[in-house]
Amino acid sequence: MSAGESSGDIHGANLMRCLLEKxxxxxxxxxxxxxxxxxGLHGLHDMTHKSLMWLHALTExxxxxxxxxDCIHFLRQERPSAVILIDYCGFNFYIARAAKKLGIPVIYxxxxxxxxxxxxxxxxxxxxxxxxxxxxxxxxxxxxxxxIPVTYVGHPLFDEIHKEGVDEGFVTELxxxxxxxxxxxxxxxxxxxxxxxxxxxxxxxxQIHHTIPSAQFLISCSNDQHFDLICEITKxxxxxxxxxxxxxxxxxxxxxxxxxxxxTITLQIAYYLKPMIIAYKISPIAYFIAKPFLITPFIxxxxxxxxxxxxxxxLMCRANSAWLVNQAIPLLNNPQKRQACIxxxxxxxxxxxxxxxxxxxxxxxxxxxxxxxx
Amino acid sequence: MSIMLGFFYVLLLxxxxxxxxxxxxxxxxxxxxxxxxxxxxxxxxxxxSFFLIHNNHAVFFYTIVIFLIVFPIICLLLFALxxxxxxxxxxxxFVLVLVWLLTPxxxxxxxxxxxxxxxxA
Numbered sequence: 500m501s502a503g504e505s506s507g508d509i510h511g512a513n514l515m516r517c518l519l520e521k522x523x524x525x526x527x528x529x530x531x532x533x534x535x536x537x538x539g540l541h542g543l544h545d546m547t548h549k550s551l552m553w554l555h556a557l558t559e560x561x562x563x564x565x566x567x568x569d570c571i572h573f574l575r576q577e578r579p580s581a582v583i584l585i586d587y588c589g590f591n592f593y594i595a596r597a598a599k600k601l602g603i604p605v606i607y608x609x610x611x612x613x614x615x616x617x618x619x620x621x622x623x624x625x626x627x628x629x630x631x632x633x634x635x636x637x638x639x640x641x642x643x644x645x646x647i648p649v650t651y652v653g654h655p656l657f658d659e660i661h662k663e664g665v666d667e668g669f670v671t672e673l674x675x676x677x678x679x680x681x682x683x684x685x686x687x688x689x690x691x692x693x694x695x696x697x698x699x700x701x702x703x704x705x706q707i708h709h710t711i712p713s714a715q716f717l718i719s720c721s722n723d724q725h726f727d728l729i730c731e732i733t734k735x736x737x738x739x740x741x742x743x744x745x746x747x748x749x750x751x752x753x754x755x756x757x758x759x760x761x762x763t764i765t766l767q768i769a770y771y772l773k774p775m776i777i778a779y780k781i782s783p784i785a786y787f788i789a790k791p792f793l794i795t796p797f798i799x800x801x802x803x804x805x806x807x808x809x810x811x812x813x814l815m816c817r818a819n820s821a822w823l824v825n826q827a828i829p830l831l832n833n834p835q836k837r838q839a840c841i842x843x844x845x846x847x848x849x850x851x852x853x854x855x856x857x858x859x860x861x862x863x864x865x866x867x868x869x870x871x872x873x
Numbered sequence: 874m875s876i877m878l879g880f881f882y883v884l885l886l887x888x889x890x891x892x893x894x895x896x897x898x899x900x901x902x903x904x905x906x907x908x909x910x911x912x913x914x915x916x917x918x919x920x921x922s923f924f925l926i927h928n929n930h931a932v933f934f935y936t937i938v939i940f941l942i943v944f945p946i947i948c949l950l951l952f953a954l955x956x957x958x959x960x961x962x963x964x965x966x967f968v969l970v971l972v973w974l975l976t977p978x979x980x981x982x983x984x985x986x987x988x989x990x991x992x993x994a
Binding site: 623625784788792 | 896899900901902955956957958959969970973
């Protein structure tokens with residue numbers, strides 16, 4: 500198994516548990532983080548701190564080459580029954596290629612988002628992957644059109660949400676401390692995302708607070724490794740905020756409005772039917788290079804899933820806090836606009852927010868391996 | 874000499890205009906126009922560099938041709954082949970970064986060579 504991102508690690512661990520429930524003889528080797536290691540993965544490398552994007556990946560190229568070498572050596576020596584790749588396509592393509600050369604079946608769980616950018620990679624997927632297990636309904640026809648064997652299994656995030664639940668006491672505590680108008684900022688789990696997005700969000704916080712003095716702000720810190728970074732960034736800005744480490748579900752549930760980067764976090768916000776604004780900022784050079792390849796009209800998952808703009812979103816290469824403020828004020832002040840947004844989110848969630856993705860994925864994998872799911 | 878300088882001037886203008894045009898057409902995903910303007914850019918720059926540099930600094934000329942023209946063109950060709958046939962099955966996004974980092978460098982080298990030529994003339 501190979502998962503590089505923290506979300507991939509969580510979904511990988513859930514998949515491993517489902518597979519083990521159905522077939523306890525399975526042994527897992529590969530790349531993962533603490534969740535997968537806890538679930539029983541024999542780690543070839545610890546993937547903590549390895550979620551890098553774009554040119555930042557070049558700074559760690561020697562580590563990636565070493566990981567690739569070790570993985571290929573393992574595949575040659577052990578000849579596993581299958582390779583299960585989870586997202587993280589930049590690195591996982593290399594593993595897929597090596598496995599394919601050795602005749603090992605390759606299953607890709609949570610496919611790379613080729614429908615959004617880099618659609619040319621579809622031919623590579625076709626060449627490298629024996630079965631794709633996709634998590635969004637619109638991905639199935641996209642890959643089927645390219646002739647790739649694909650199964651829609653649902654989004655594993657909803658398994659997580661159903662399993663974890665919400666600490667209502669913590670939500671009440673947050674509301675008691677901060678009042679009724681809470682705007683939360685969820686910049687993401689990667690260091691680069693926090694550095695790019697949080698200053699933009701905090702600029703808008705000062706302006707929102709100026710217009711709505713009762714507004715208080717929550718900053719979601721996905722793990723404590725980024726706490727110091729967030730404190731360093733917030734020093735430069737003047738707004739009443741509180742940083743919460745972990746407890747993402749509680750932060751979202753306590754919020755009146757969420758401002759987030761694009762990604763799975765937007766689905767979590769949608770699940771709790773909270774109005775949101777999606778803003779994503781990349782460097783001007785990255786924007787220039789990526790722009791021709793952004794084939795989807797929406798950067799936000801909820802808009803893409805709904806096939807229309809149900810929440811405001813913008814991809815930026817310069818910090819445009821004025822746009823953010825212009826979108827936020829009506830969603831805080833105008834009950835009709837809030838209600839319309841919540842209504843659209845509830846329609847979408849009725850359609851997709853169903854648990855059981857890991858279970859379905861495990862069944863598919865066992866079927867593919869010729870082992871009957873119990 | 875003035876005819877020669879006029880010729881350089883025209884080539885320099887084509888190089889500059891095609892660089893801007895290729896960037897704009899790339900940004901708006903006009904692939905045919907992008908290909909045409911990029912070919913124009915590489916051709917005009919190669920001629921310009923040849924006339925300006927080759928006689929006195931042949932090694933330098935061939936070095937910049939290999940590094941700033943041949944290398945990015947090979948990258949683009951490999952990228953195009955990978956897009957169409959999935960030949961290499963690696964993530965080739967970095968090719969575009971490389972090409973776009975090197976293209977303005979080529980223009981700057983020829984521009985500096987041209988300015989030096991004008992000063993010495």
